[in-house]
Amino acid sequence: MASLTPTNPDALLDLQRTVQRKLGRCLLRLQQYEILLKSLVAHRDIAGPPARLQAIRDAQVVYVQKMTLGTLVGMLTDSYLTPNQDDAAASEDESGDGGLWAWASMASVMATPAYEDLFANGIWPDGSVNWPTSGAVSCLREAESRFATHGWTKLNTATAWIREQHSDQQPQRYGCGSWRQVIHESRQFEIRKQGNKDNGCNEVWYRSRPVETAIQQEQQS
Known part of the structure; x- marks a missing residue:
């Protein structure tokens, strides 16, 4: 305490x-x-x-x-989730509880890949993505909360952690070729390049946009 x-x-x-x-x-x-x-x-x-x-x-x-x-x-x-009368009567005769049929139907729907794509990853049946609540954006935000330095997170560090902890979350799942494209398409993050003094290469860093700005960017897309 x-x-x-x-x-x-x-x-x-x-x-x-x-x-x-x-x-x-x-x-x-x-x-x-x-x-x-x-x-x-x-x-x-x-x-x-x-x-x-x-x-x-x-x-x-x-x-x-x-x-x-x-x-x-x-x-x-x-x-x-309502069976026809014949199915409902049969279900009630067998179990005495027609509500079990509804729960079983719901469970079977929730077990499908389509349900996971919609509700867990924000991917619509037509392939479009609801980016603010997508699994990819959630992973980037979680990595950000762990590895941010002065408000910015190195993209390579974040993606290495995502590959280890959330191996099912890959850019290709969202129609993107790279995590940089995910950041660009989602419009939920700011991005910058910073030189690495040790190897002379540029490194990509990102940070979450303010909520109001992210919403505006999403509406404009």
Whole structure:
């Protein structure tokens, strides 16, 4: 407890920053869930004359924009995770609990690579990436929190640690050829080159943009 006393304000400040960073990530993840659920609900059932399908789809997209996360979850479970009457009756006869069917269905969906790409890595089915909550950006931020020097982190140090600790997180997974391209495409970081006096080569360093600036850069992309 001594480390949290007023005699050591730097330790308390570091803890506050850690809490703020993790809380911010949780909020971004919730926003990502909401965006994905709105897309799933809006496209779950599109029916009508062929000439009006696009208009019907656009209307459904607009309709779900005003819904809360809880409402979206309810609509999704009522449609996607509800068996037909025959299956529901059979499930209840066998187990006495039709709810188990829904949980089993959800578990099977969560075990798929597509689910991991969407919810863990921010990769949409069409290959586009929701960079602020992507796995690659999360890894870069985690490395930054470990190896930053005066606010800047050497990219080579960060990527070596990512390869060791998160071997599944590679630039190619996000359609990029290098970690420098990830930093450029994500628009979540600032980057600079600095000469190494020992070998005479330039080294790439990065740091997170302020939240407001990162959001603006993402909106402009």
